[in-house]
Amino acid sequence: QYEKTKMRLLGSIVFSVALVLLACTGALAKIQEGSIKTDRNFVFMSKFCFSNDYGGVGNVTFRLRDVDMAHKNLTVLVYYDQENTNDNGSWFRVWHNQSMSCSEKLFFARASATITPPLGGDGFSVADWVSPHFWYMVVADCGSEAGLDFDYYVEWTNPGGGWNTQLSFDEQGIPQFYLTYFFFYLILVGLHAFAVLMLRKMECYHPVIQLLSIAIGISFLANIFFVIHWCVYANNGIGAPGVKGLADLLTFGMDIILALLVILIAKGWAVTTTQLEKRDRMGIIVMVCILSLGYLSLFIWDYAGQDPAATLYFWESAPGYIVIILRMATMIWFIYSLWATLRLETLPEKRRFYLVFGGVYTVWFLIVPIAVIIAAAVSPHWRQKVVTDFKGVMDFFSLAIMAGLFWPTYARRFFIITPGQGLISKEAGIRHSEPTL
8 A cells, every 4th residue: 555655646746747847838929818898098908027138129019809990099008117207108107197188198108009990900119228127008099988998919028038038027037936846846745745654654643744734735736836827828928817816825825724833833732732722722713714814805806906007016015915914913923822832841852942943934924024125125027026936935945844843753852743632622731741852
């Protein structure tokens, strides 16, 4: 049975690697398409960050379809992220500027192209030699009183070849990051699966370790979904938005489970005590419910209610800020729980464990706000990459460190993982364990 389990695990790993490598081939451009039906006459359509690398020129081409013949003055406009709102072409000067008329916004465009209904298309070339810039595409008909109704298709290309061609500069490097960590996660999942088999043989697969297994599995699955999205993107220039959304949701789920796990350990479960008091159990259940409902609501808000023309990335939006607040509130409870447990723990070795454990996972809680602060100090075109890399690396190492703590030959040094020890018990209280070397 043990050999069969190992072979199934190896087969799953080989299949995952083959699937990813087969899927990740090259595409020609970033493609955005959709339909717009609105009562406004000045509408955002798409955006893209052109790179200043490789000394080349970026391009955008577009086609509008099924345009009402009544739109005689339909115009496609482009603006860029010029901070100085007095400069011609500044996006920040025109977007949501209620004091400026449609005709005035038209006048301040960096470039424009007139569309002849029912079909129309054109393109622009952009040379950003000094620094990257976000470019925003708008469709306007300042003479229309009936709004706009049309289908659109936009292709953006950056200089550089390969994935650099189809990716907006703020996204370049992110697919490679997830692909690299896919292989790191394969190693982590394989090692943890081996550890679980050994622990099950020893009848020591404690619920606290089961929570860790769930967190590792969810994080690995989220990483696979991110890789699938970017590999599909590499083939069609669009990606798999639904799969990416599921990956984002799973990442939130991993955050909640890992927060639950570290708070349980901070309260001494499986380290200082074998059961938690009813008050602590109820508090943990409430915390998980609040985080789950809060994260789910913010996820829906971000996907359904955010303005892509005004938001650069999730952590710079209102839902992102609220997630950080929830994360900081959870961290405060974690630190308080750790402090309360330290007051009860008398064994020097376990006190040292709590101090080191608390330091490591306080950093995990803090990594997102720290990364967001660092990102705010750099160019907007780097912010998404900075936060993605910081959080992704810290999530992986936080799981890897926890998996190391529960390695079969090491776990009993700090943890009480004997058979039959669960979270809920009629007899709640503190029970110290003797150190096992």
